[in-house]
Amino acid sequence: MMLFDLARKNLQRNFSSYFLYIASMVFSIVIYFTFVTLKYNDDIEKMTGTSQKISSIMSGSAVVLLFFIVVFIAYSNSFFMKKRKKEVALYSLLGVRKQQIGFMLFFENLFIGIVSLIAGIGIGFLMSKVLLTILIRLMGYSLTAGFTFSMPAVINTIIVFSILFLFTSLQGYRVIYQFKLIDLFHAEKQGEAMPKASIISAIIGTASIATGYYFALADIMTSTAWRIIGIAMPIVIIGLTIFGTYLLFHSVSVFLLQAMKKIHRYAWKNLNLITTSQLLYRIRGNAKSLTVIAVLSATTITAGGAVFGLYYNISKTTTTSTPITFMWKGEALDVPEVDYHNTLTLKDVTLTNADAEYNYMFMSLSDYNKLAVQQGKQEMASIKEGQSVLLDPFFDERFSNKVKGETYTTADTQLQVAEQYEYGVTNIGTTGNIMIVADSTFETLQGEAILTQMYQVKEEADQLQISRDLEKRITEQQQAFTSHPADFEQSMSGAGAMLFVGSFLGLVFLTATGSIIYFKVISEAEADKDKYTILYKIGVNDQQMLKTIATQVAIIFGAPLIVGITHASVALLGFSNLLGMSITKPVLLWMAAYTLIYVLYYIFTTRAFYKIVKNARRNI
Amino acid sequence: MQPLLKVNNVNKTYGKGTQVFKALQNISFTVDEGEFIGVMGPSGAGKSTLLNVLATIDNPTSGDIFIGSDNVAKMKDKALADFRRDHLGFIFQDYNLLDSLTVRENIVLPLAIAKTPVKEIDERVNRIAETFGIKDLLSKYPYQISGGQKQRTASSRALVTTPKIIFADEPTGALDSKSATDLLESLSRLNETEQSTIMMVTHDAYAASFCQRIIFIQDGKLSKEVMRGTQTRKQFFQQILQVLASIGGEVNDVI
Known part of the structure; x- marks a missing residue:
């Protein structure tokens, strides 16, 4: 046919x-x-x-x-x-x-x-x-x-x-x-009119990004803006940022480039005139696409960075909540590979204050010090009679109850909380937050005595098998079993899957945005190749030609990437403040990976552009 | 006196084997400094090929082209680009202005590429703009001005670097007669006052009559050469028409 x-x-x-x-x-x-x-x-x-x-x-x-x-x-x-x-x-x-x-x-x-x-x-x-x-x-x-x-x-x-x-x-x-x-x-073509910079929209653009950033970084608990806008705040922040980003590409860029063109010492040198005026048209003409790409990059980097950050912190978080390999209330069991084993008696005591009634596990100072030495944590010299120390590993300034200085009544005495520390020596799942009191106080406290078993095992994160075996052997004699390897595995499989999906989608977004920029740049190169032929005739050498092309492409690729990274940095800063964990290292790694792939795209695109320009000369 | 441009046995062939097309065959001639020379001939005679080869935009298949003491036929690409930048100026039929730059910026461009200091650029651009009468248009964009103004801008761009030789390829081809006359007068004035060397390809006898000497090419070979000498422009114009008639050129174009 x-x-x-x-x-x-x-x-x-x-x-x-x-x-x-x-x-x-x-x-x-x-x-x-x-x-x-x-x-x-x-x-x-x-x-x-x-x-x-x-x-x-x-x-x-x-x-x-x-x-x-x-x-x-x-x-x-x-x-x-x-x-x-x-x-x-x-x-x-x-x-x-x-x-x-x-x-x-x-x-x-x-x-x-x-x-x-x-x-x-x-x-x-x-x-x-x-x-x-x-x-x-x-x-x-x-x-x-x-x-x-x-x-x-x-x-x-x-x-x-x-x-x-x-x-x-x-x-x-x-x-x-x-x-x-x-x-x-x-x-x-009929010549397109040179884009004009509107100072007002340039200012509005900058201001709306700045406001978005300000809200994102504000302390959720104390900020008035957050209190007024409340739950809709994230949407306001995202809206402001996207709007600002668009104006950034649409107006601020034009404004800057126009200003650069006016500095003759810079503009009237080599091909800077070409570079700036080409960019003027390109960035303005593609403001929408560049905004989409910047926002997509920001989303990808933020999501990826956050997930990677969580993943990266799993062992730390697990250790905070579950510092002991295995712990439970009740009778001892035979556990293999044990590094050391403690059997401690804690007391479950009911406390009351003006508002309510609370139950806390109490531990004597000498028991605490024994555990602290084993776990490499600080020992406490002494606690006064009538005072206690609260161990609250998940204490957070903004959300947790501050109980330091509070006084509680037990069945027969009064206790004042002298300190509130942000760490624990026991598994939260078994004991909850615990109070430490002087040995003499502990003796006289009225409450149910509870026998607890703590086993520290070598290579604890890898002892999932022992953990599973133990779980099977648990009877009524043992309660509130907590296991470091099991918790670790649980978090790892969840966060690992999320990390995988996040990276996978991130890669797809990245490739797609990279390709979209590639398509754009190349179709514009096709449209503009005559301009470069003129330059060739005027006597621009290949090196200068490559330089102006490389700069133009670098800015088209770099601008949305840098904007995206900046947005993501602010978002991640807010995120890490919120969760109170340090994710700098994983986030930087993630950004570096993202940038690297972009750089590959950049090199590829610049070469293709240059090739189009060179081939155009053949048809003179 | 040493000629400024010396063309020696230049050949240009396209294709290979049995399908060879000889665009230029054994072309030799010289151009002295300060000459205003025209190249004429029927369509497909090889005028533009000759200009492109001389202007170093295209390479000859064989032969030598000396501009001053440099043999541009033997130069490498990078050196050629610099040579074009420093010593040659171009005016094209379709102006070849960059429409994203203002008139001023278009004229600045060749000086910027040659890394001329800003102050000097400013002076030179103003001077050349004055010569071509486009001083008031300097901050306009090409799409805002007429064809004649565009061509004067392009000529300013070609001349602002004070090149050794200016190549003009059908510069009046797209202009109305008034603009064409203005441009040709400007060029011939520059040729007289500044001793600029200009080589112009045209098929228009009227435009050619502004030259001092005209070489005719036909089927890739030099066929005839006429000098204006002491004739008036009108007499010279008649002479050109006669030559064109004799070689079967495009006389119709001028009537």
């Missing part, structure tokens, strides 16, 4: 321009297919015995992923079609009917679709083993995943992408039918 031949030949000859489009298709399919495979995979649950958690995280993320893929494919397709408008016009000029052109494009799409589906599912199948292994490792298990070929995943992927292909074909048809032959001859 002639049309089919034409479509096939088209593909063969213009492979390079198709390549990028096919590559983005394959990429989307690989990502989606792997994700769906993981969703349908029950190995993880079998291996780890965890609940529905993973698959529900996966299902939720698959929706986000799908949404993103739709946008991404629509974008790649419209970029691809734009490139081919001239070709379509030429067929039309030669008298090919629109219907036939439509058929031709349909065959092409069909072919591209089938090729990408086969390639995508193939690569996805290989990738899923790698990704599954990574997921399992992140969740803290040392198992290796096998190859799994999931038929439901294949069917799911094929259905979803067939619909998408149908959609892109329709997009193609639309281009053909909307196209008027006269457009071919009118193709070129």
